[in-house]
Amino acid sequence: MPIPSPLHSRTAPLCITQEWRDWSGYLAAITYQPAHEVEYYAVRNAAGLLDVSPLYKYEVTGPDALRLVNRVMTRDIAKCRVGQVMYSPWCDEDGKVIDDGTIARLGEQHFRLTAADPNLRWFQDVGYGMDADVRDVSTQLAALALQGPNSLPILKILFKEAKLDALKYYYLLQSEFNGTPITITRTGYTGDRGYELWIAPDKAAPLWDRVMEAGKSYGIIPFGLAALDILRVEAGLLLIEVDYTSSQHAKIPAQKSSPYEIGLGWAADLSKDEFIGQRALQAEKKAGSPRSFVGLEVDWKDLDRLYGAVNLPPQVAGRASRIAVPLYANGKHVGQATSMVFSPILKKYVALATVESSYAQMGKEIEFEVTVEYVRVRAKAKVTKSLFYEPPQKKSVARG
Amino acid sequence: MTDFDFIVIGGGHNGLTAAAWLAKAGRRVLVLEKRATLGGVAATEELVPGFHFNIGAPDARLLSPAVLDGLDLKKHGLEFIESEIAAFAPQADGRGLTLWNGAEKNASEISRFSKDDQAWKEYSRQTSRFAGVLAKMACLRPPTIKNNPLGLMLAWGRLALQVRALGGRDMMQFMRVLPMSGYQYLNEHFETEALKGLLSVPGVTGSTQGPRASGTGFMLFYQQMGAARQVSGGVGQVSAALAKAAQARGAQVRTSIGVKRILSERGRGIGVELDSGEQISAKAVLSNADPRTTFMDLLGAPQLEPRIVRRLRGLKLRGSTATVHLALSGLPDFPAAGGDQARLTGDIVICPSLDYAEKAFDDAKHGRISAYPILIARIPSLLDPRLAPTGQHTMSIIFRYAPYKLAESNWDAERERLGDLAVETMAKYAPNLKSLILNRRVITPLDYEREYGLAEGSEMHGQMGLDQLLLQRPVPGFVGYRSPVDGLYLCGAGAHPGGGVTGLPGLNAAKQALKEIR
Numbered sequence: 001m002p003i004p005s006p007l008h009s010r011t012a013p014l015c016i017t018q019e020w021r022d023w024s025g026y027l028a029a030i031t032y033q034p035a036h037e038v039e040y041y042a043v044r045n046a047a048g049l050l051d052v053s054p055l056y057k058y059e060v061t062g063p064d065a066l067r068l069v070n071r072v073m074t075r076d077i078a079k080c081r082v083g084q085v086m087y088s089p090w091c092d093e094d095g096k097v098i099d100d101g102t103i104a105r106l107g108e109q110h111f112r113l114t115a116a117d118p119n120l121r122w123f124q125d126v127g128y129g130m131d132a133d134v135r136d137v138s139t140q141l142a143a144l145a146l147q148g149p150n151s152l153p154i155l156k157i158l159f160k161e162a163k164l165d166a167l168k169y170y171y172l173l174q175s176e177f178n179g180t181p182i183t184i185t186r187t188g189y190t191g192d193r194g195y196e197l198w199i200a201p202d203k204a205a206p207l208w209d210r211v212m213e214a215g216k217s218y219g220i221i222p223f224g225l226a227a228l229d230i231l232r233v234e235a236g237l238l239l240i241e242v243d244y245t246s247s248q249h250a251k252i253p254a255q256k257s258s259p260y261e262i263g264l265g266w267a268a269d270l271s272k273d274e275f276i277g278q279r280a281l282q283a284e285k286k287a288g289s290p291r292s293f294v295g296l297e298v299d300w301k302d303l304d305r306l307y308g309a310v311n312l313p314p315q316v317a318g319r320a321s322r323i324a325v326p327l328y329a330n331g332k333h334v335g336q337a338t339s340m341v342f343s344p345i346l347k348k349y350v351a352l353a354t355v356e357s358s359y360a361q362m363g364k365e366i367e368f369e370v371t372v373e374y375v376r377v378r379a380k381a382k383v384t385k386s387l388f389y390e391p392p393q394k395k396s397v398a399r400g
Numbered sequence: 401m402t403d404f405d406f407i408v409i410g411g412g413h414n415g416l417t418a419a420a421w422l423a424k425a426g427r428r429v430l431v432l433e434k435r436a437t438l439g440g441v442a443a444t445e446e447l448v449p450g451f452h453f454n455i456g457a458p459d460a461r462l463l464s465p466a467v468l469d470g471l472d473l474k475k476h477g478l479e480f481i482e483s484e485i486a487a488f489a490p491q492a493d494g495r496g497l498t499l500w501n502g503a504e505k506n507a508s509e510i511s512r513f514s515k516d517d518q519a520w521k522e523y524s525r526q527t528s529r530f531a532g533v534l535a536k537m538a539c540l541r542p543p544t545i546k547n548n549p550l551g552l553m554l555a556w557g558r559l560a561l562q563v564r565a566l567g568g569r570d571m572m573q574f575m576r577v578l579p580m581s582g583y584q585y586l587n588e589h590f591e592t593e594a595l596k597g598l599l600s601v602p603g604v605t606g607s608t609q610g611p612r613a614s615g616t617g618f619m620l621f622y623q624q625m626g627a628a629r630q631v632s633g634g635v636g637q638v639s640a641a642l643a644k645a646a647q648a649r650g651a652q653v654r655t656s657i658g659v660k661r662i663l664s665e666r667g668r669g670i671g672v673e674l675d676s677g678e679q680i681s682a683k684a685v686l687s688n689a690d691p692r693t694t695f696m697d698l699l700g701a702p703q704l705e706p707r708i709v710r711r712l713r714g715l716k717l718r719g720s721t722a723t724v725h726l727a728l729s730g731l732p733d734f735p736a737a738g739g740d741q742a743r744l745t746g747d748i749v750i751c752p753s754l755d756y757a758e759k760a761f762d763d764a765k766h767g768r769i770s771a772y773p774i775l776i777a778r779i780p781s782l783l784d785p786r787l788a789p790t791g792q793h794t795m796s797i798i799f800r801y802a803p804y805k806l807a808e809s810n811w812d813a814e815r816e817r818l819g820d821l822a823v824e825t826m827a828k829y830a831p832n833l834k835s836l837i838l839n840r841r842v843i844t845p846l847d848y849e850r851e852y853g854l855a856e857g858s859e860m861h862g863q864m865g866l867d868q869l870l871l872q873r874p875v876p877g878f879v880g881y882r883s884p885v886d887g888l889y890l891c892g893a894g895a896h897p898g899g900g901v902t903g904l905p906g907l908n909a910a911k912q913a914l915k916e917i918r
Binding site: 067071093122125126127128129130274276279 | 666
């Protein structure tokens with residue numbers, strides 16, 4: 001039975017659909033309103049508020065904190081300054097991705113990590129013998145994601161003293177809310193301007209109230225996981241167990257992926273100090289990866305043709321689909337699309353996909369399986385970047 | 401160009417065996433021993449002026465002929481003093497049970513107690529056959545799951561044939577009893593408690609297990625691979641001879657030099673850093689230290705993959721042996737020996753029954769010192785008078801169980817209490833013992849760790865249970881003396897075949913290293 005999150009007293013009355021999903025053991029709203037598109041558009045055009053308290057959170061402290069985190073992560077965390085946040089995957093000894101998350105450097109010897117899965121044992125094992133302490137703070141921190149172009153002005157109403165205008169993408173600042181410490185990170189999972197607010201669970205509900213109140217005139221509404229799924233696909237952001245399988249959960253070796261195979265090769269710093277999986281990744285880098293992570297754009301005219309043959313308009317998922325679809329080229333299977341959605345803002349049917357590396361060049365023609373009236377057919381699709389949508393305000397620093 | 405071809409960390413008998421073997425092959429070898437004395441716990445030291453004690457190992461009964469002859473140790477001064485007596489077990493009722501080394505009289509001795517003399521013949525026939533197979537197995541490098549060199553497979557194949565050649569009945573029995581408990585095995589043969597108690601003792605050597613634990617059957621045979629033979633001048637002379645053999649071939653042996661850490665680079669062992677800060681490079685490093693000390697302390701867990709660290713953390717060390725060394729003004733009188741001093745020249749064992757042994761273990765299980773301990777004593781000065789001043793004697797009593805982790809106290813507080821308990825217990829069988837004691841030194845598991853570098857005081861460098869033998873010794877993933885760090889080998893008791901003064905881990909590790917390091 002999932003349990004209520006620290007914000008349940010606020011999210012429950014708002015969730016008129018009663019559509020909930022189990023997220024790491026917590027009840028998480030899928031969509032508050034019957035039409036999730038409203039929530040999606042709020043984030044793209046105004047502001048949305050999401051309860052992300054179910055994330056796993058860890059704190060690493062002590063003289064060897066950096067050494068520990070840097071041994072876990074594939075990115076060079078030594079380059080992460082105090083006040084900065086980094087995103088990185090982490091791998092097992094064979095260079096296969098276990099999970100991915102953010103690393104916030106709160107102090108020289110103090111890091112806060114987020115993860116999709118429980119990772120306490122792994123972090124502790126990697127740090128065994130080091131002078132550093134790893135604590136699971138998942139239940140000691142609630143988190144709210146305030147996302148969308150209006151997120152900044154709303155936040156400024158709440159935190160008048162904080163230098164929010166100057167806060168850069170993937171940086172953080174510390175402030176206070178009603179006398180309670182709060183961390184504000186300029187991060188999110190929507191591909192838009194956004195902030196995540198980290199606070200003690202008992203102060204989370206009053207914070208929610210204040211954000212909603214301040215956001216009223218900025219068009220804020222709460223948004224659920226259905227909208228989030230569309231937003232993150234548009235932003236080309238991976239979802240564990242959907243777009244890749246954690247090496248800890250893979251049932252067969254073929255299900256595991258290296259960072260190179262899930263589009264995170266840029267985050268594997270092979271030249272830094274030893275990290276877990278480094279040797280395997282060096283070897284893979286040399287030999288080349290068999291699979292690559294790409295974006296796909298399904299040819300609408302071709303979809304129209306396929307559905308037209310049975311006198312139907314194209315039927316595409318209104319919500320993002322997480323049911324993998326096979327991809328073909330020259331008559332053979334070359335990969336699979338793992339997340340797909342009709343992008344409301346781009347008006348395109350887009351997907352995140354894993355393909356054999358020889359099919360990963362931009363513009364490559366691939367066939368995408370569609371089921372039209374119970375019959376499996378193939379629609380034309382084209383390989384693109386996985387980052388489909390990136391508005392300027394995502395990373396820009398506000399003026400004035 | 402590295403400073404040496406091989407650096408051996410630790411001048412225990414296995415480290416020295418490895419060094420001598422490597423030097424014999426013409427390689428440049430350096431042995432670094434932290435203590436001033438060579439031999440590790442197989443050392444002989446003058447703990448009391450004029451009295452020389454065998455610190456841990458009482459003799460070299462298991463020393464492999466491959467080491468003894470392969471390194472010409474007799475030429476380098478090693479001499480044995482054979483004793484006819486294997487063990488003498490005084491009983492509470494005043495009788496004494498003596499076992500001779502492979503002698504016919506054992507049956508008639510046993511018949512004084514019961515009709516077990518017939519069973520004894522079958523038992524001794526069987527155990528000597530089984531121990532013979534184990535002795536051959538101990539000399540072989542353990543096979544791996546895959547990719548075994550042909551020569552090794554042939555050797556194991558031959559061993560399998562030998563097991564087969566035991567014949568239908570004995571082969572079945574062999575397979576059956578190895579994982580069995582010593583308790584069950586002995587009960588299947590005998591009814592005499594005194595005999596079963598005495599025979600159960602080797603089965604629990606070096607582990608925190610009672611005779612009812614599975615796998616203690618294996619250890620019964622392991623310990624029977626050789627017969628008691630005292631080393632002239634003390635067991636430390638084994639290491640002295642090994643050091644001479646190594647030095648004669650050009651190896652350098654330096655004492656009082658501690659290694660602070662093993663240096664590695666990108667998963668490869670490349671040398672050592674001394675306590676002084678000096679760094680010495682080598683093509684490969686062989687560690688005679690136990691696996692925990694080697695990998696967790698000297699190398700450092702952060703140099704190893706988490707999956708390896710996880711296994712090493714699961715390594716069961718669990719030392720539970722203490723030794724009480726007594727400087728005696730004369731020979732203790734054991735009335736049960738009936739005035740026959742010769743009976744005191746082997747092991748003097750206090751373990752009157754299987755249940756006594758199991759109860760001794762029960763205390764250890766709960767982190768307590770055995771209230772009624774198993775004692776295995778030696779008076780080496782009887783056969784080797786040079787070990788003590790004229791007319792006086794050294795007596796070393798191995799005390800079992802003395803668990804490293806005490807639940808309610810600590811070893812600094814319990815050291816002398818244990819000494820008293822050992823003496824009180826032994827004095828029940830040798831009433832004049834207390835009046836003879838000139839001096840006493842107690843070595844607890846904590847002392848074995850602090851002074852002799854044995855993690856958790858485990859003289860076996862890891863309990864020799866079935867789960868920590870062969871492919872699984874010290875832990876799975878450490879195949880054939882190699883470690884997950886290239887160029888870093890384990891050459892001590894933590895590697896196959898395990899503990900005891902055999903020299904085999906050292907010999908096998910040296911052979912492996914010679915093959916791989918050019």
